Amino acid sequence: xxxxxxxxxxxxxxxxxxxxxxxxxxxxxxxxxxxxxxxxxxxxxxxxxxxxxxxxxxxxxxxxxxxxxxxxxxxxxxxxxxxxxxxxxxxxxxxxxxxxxxxxxxxxxxxxxxxxxxxxxxxxxxxxxxxxxxxxxxxxxxxxxxxxxxxxxxxxxxxxxxxxxxxxxxxxxxxxxxxxxxxxxxxxxxxxxxx
Numbered sequence: 095x096x097x098x099x100x101x102x103x104x105x106x107x108x109x110x111x112x113x114x115x116x117x118x119x120x121x122x123x124x125x126x127x128x129x130x131x132x133x134x135x136x137x138x139x140x141x142x143x144x145x146x147x148x149x150x151x152x153x154x155x156x157x158x159x160x161x162x163x164x165x166x167x168x169x170x171x172x173x174x175x176x177x178x179x180x181x182x183x184x185x186x187x188x189x190x191x192x193x194x195x196x197x198x199x200x201x202x203x204x205x206x207x208x209x210x211x212x213x214x215x216x217x218x219x220x221x222x223x224x225x226x227x228x229x230x231x232x233x234x235x236x237x238x239x240x241x242x243x244x245x246x247x248x249x250x251x252x253x254x255x256x257x258x259x260x261x262x263x264x265x266x267x268x269x270x271x272x273x274x275x276x277x278x279x280x281x282x283x284x285x286x287x288x289x
Contacts, residue, residue, distance in 0.1 A: 107260075115207040116159045118163055121164040125162075138170065141250060148255060163187055165186070165216055190217070190219065191223075210224040214237060228260075230247065245257050
């Protein structure tokens with residue numbers, strides 16, 4: 095796992111995260127490590143991290159909505175989004191602002207209620223518009239500078255989980271999200287964990 099130190103930038107990142115109702119993700123370099131693997135028959139493969147998937151599941155349990163806006167289009171993204179019940183998926187959007195406006199209007203949300211997670215220059219227009227801009231640790235410097243929160247993890251290596259955990263903790267929802275996992279533990283396990 096690639097990990098750095100998390101950082102917060104700008105005014106009141108926790109307060110900004112506390113207002114989030116929708117989290118939008120880029121895919122390549124955010125939900126994946128940015129690599130595009132080509133098989134012998136020309137098929138494409140993209141590695142997704144299971145902890146990011148768990149983070150998205152926990153976010154949904156807390157009532158957050160999720161969406162994808164990505165510049166590339168692939169069947170792998172369609173499948174992974176369906177597995178994770180990501181509500182809105184926009185693929186092949188080089189100008190992500192069009193899809194963003196459509197999402198805002200459809201969900202009746204203001205910029206301050208939306209988070210966006212990006213890694214590269216194509217993400218800057220949305221990062222500069224949303225209420226809670228976030229970046230993966232290995233994002234380009236311009237994206238890291240625009241982010242209110244920079245994960246300590248690289249894209250495709252748990253960064254989405256880290257960012258969602260920050261949002262859920264800022265909203266006071268993290269403990270309620272993880273409580274069911276302690277309920278299935280035995281009393282001895284719970285005592286050992288200090289719960």
